[in-house]
Amino acid sequence: AQTVTQSQPEMSVQEAETVTLSCTYDTSESDYYLFWYKQPPSRQMILVIRQEAYKQQNATENRFSVNFQKAAKSFSLKISDSQLGDAAMYFCAYRSARSGTASKLTFGTGTRLQVTL
């Protein structure tokens, strides 16, 4: 079974600064997808960024980028130029790419990000 570990329960960053959230995972599969989801307080979860394991290039979405290290099974999220609206719970998630699977997401326990002025 796959597991996802987020070792930082809480992080804090000043507005306009950069912060990196850590995520490690364990799997015996070679083909899979990784995601970062954002869950603002009392609001629904939204996808921030995704990474296909077969791609060597790290994904980027505007101020969000990942550092994907497949051999180390590490998938960190970097948020540049942090904004107050970035304050939320961030979840790292794994999904198998194997055909015939449920495509269910396996989540970490989350990192709560605070953004200060």
Add this chain to the structure above:
Amino acid sequence: DTGVSQDPRHKITKRGQNVTFRCDPISEHNRLYWYRQTLGQGPEFLTYFQNEAQLEKSRLLSDRFSAERPKGSFSTLEIQRTEQGDSAMYLCASSLVIPGKYEQYFGPGTRLTVT
């Protein structure tokens, strides 16, 4: 595209009562997932449907839980004889199963409190 909706948003019930939640996925999405999220944890997979067929159930889904997706549209999740341990946020997500499209879109959740 109005997104995934869930009803009710909050439910308070007494132990032993039955509750039913509804999820309306994004139209044309053929996969629908249910997850449970307890305080301080990430969501955990419960079950999923492809169209109207329930294809997988987690071991977390005890016999008191049942889910349906008639006609492959909306889905319901029923919990019978609720227990305090059932208190959680129940999340629904939907996705479209075509090559290159694998994101799951989440609803706002139903927060269940069992007293």
